[in-house]
Amino acid sequence: MIKTVNGDLKVFSGNSNRQLTVDICRHLNIEMGKAHVERFADGEVDAQVLESVRGHDCYIVQSTCTPVNENLMELLIMIDAFKRASAGKITAVIPYYGYARADRKAAPRVPITAKLVSNLITEAGADRLMTVDLHAGQIQGFFDIPVDHLRARHVFVDYFKDFKKSESLVVVSPDVGGVERARKFAARMDAGLVIIDKRRPKANEAVVYNIIGDVKDKTCIIFDDIADTAGTLAVVSNKLKENGAAHVYAACSHGILSRNGVDKINNSPIEKLIITDSLPANRNLGPKVEVLSISYLLAEAIRRNHDGMSISDMFK
Structure with a gap:
């Protein structure tokens, strides 16, 4: 209080x-x-x-x-x-x-x-x-x-506090534009930083070209601001797994999850998607989505x- x-x-x-x-x-x-x-x-x-x-x-x-x-x-x-x-x-x-x-x-x-x-x-x-x-x-x-x-990053830092200072932990920026955001979160988590080289052929569609950094046997936290259709999270998480990531989590401040976004998360390698209640939380978000309050x-x-x-x- x-x-x-x-x-x-x-x-x-x-x-x-x-x-x-x-x-x-x-x-x-x-x-x-x-x-x-x-x-x-x-x-x-x-x-x-x-x-x-x-x-x-x-x-x-x-x-x-x-x-x-x-x-x-x-x-x-x-x-x-x-x-x-x-x-x-x-x-x-x-x-x-x-x-x-x-x-x-x-x-x-x-x-x-x-x-x-x-x-x-x-x-x-x-x-x-x-x-x-x-x-x-x-x-x-x-x-x-x-x-x-x-x-909202300190809310996520509190959630992932048990992951801090782990040598196998990396924070993943899902695109070049989010590097600064991911870098600051990685610094708070004492974690490494991985950057995804991503392109958008059209709106709400993502293609991954390269992974900049090592994710083999790592615990990865994809850190972004918005999860709209969750297409980026699904594509990036699959690419991380293909390159040997041990665990994949995601944290996004604003979980819009429009269209079939929840299904994409449930069908992806992401173990947990953490969002905040910046949007109404009284929705059916499925078992993988967890809401933190701001x-x-x-x-x-x-x-x-x-x-x-x-x-x-x-x-x-």
């Missing part, structure tokens, strides 16, 4: 992941704020703040996960409602930031949707953003408001931000 915070802090929830908000409020020892967020008959969002927030420090918890567009509109409309209710400060807490994979022009005539979403959140009236493990760190620069970019991480960050304390000190 986090020590009691002073009374002008209020935490509200959209509909994307209410249980996570309940858990955050439990850690903060406060009641969840009262808000009505429903739908009109035609599907439009109907939102109303049901208590006074004038001058209060307000946090709106809402992941922009499936259905992405509905949850994003909920967030924007809630921010607007709080702004018009004269909230003192509005922080959008987005554990999973959708549209983050479109963070640059990777081909001619394509949008940079991560920037578009950042503009929408800022224009709606948010004063600050708090999120967990963005797909690319540079997305922070798309915002003209402060961004608290939290890392509610304490978010609660502590909210408390520190509210009290004017350093958030980066959490990760030292």
Whole structure:
């Protein structure tokens, strides 16, 4: 339990992941704020703040996960409602930031949707953003408001603590773009680093060309930020096994597991896939998937931000 915070802090929830908000409020020892967020008959969002927030420090918890567009509109409309209710400060807490994979022009005539979403959140009236493990760190620069970019890796370090300092342990980056993320996790685990040379012929399809590093007789932890269709995890885990890996685990901050993603995990050599509750955990995820909570991480960050304390000190 986090020590009691002073009374002008209020935490509200959209509909994307209410249980996570309940858990955050439990850690903060406060009641969840009262808000009505429903739908009109035609599907439009109907939102109303049901208590006074004038001058209060307000946090709106809402992941922009499936259905992405509905949850994003909920967030924007809630921010607007709080702004018009004269909230003192509005922080959008987005554990999973959708549209983050479109963070640059990777081909001619394509949008940079991560920037578009950042503009929408800022224009709606948010004063600050708090999120967990963005797909690319540079997305922070798309915002003209402060961004608290939290890392879930210490949650995974705690889970895999019995693996630490093992000479047979390696952390695997499933692509070149995730090397920095995997390197920092490997450093915390006192483990070696392996890099996968991967290509994507098309979206949600992965092909492994090379493994950079030794995995023979090793315990491998594939470390990534997003598991969408789980195609990358399945292909990489099979390749690791073909090259003599003894055990294969995976850890991903955001377990979307869309389409037949759960089946791919269950039919792969992966022994356990560890994800967080940044997305709703009340899904049938199968026997190989385990969910860790980031509610304490978010609660502590909210408390520190509210009290004017350093958030980066959490990760030292």
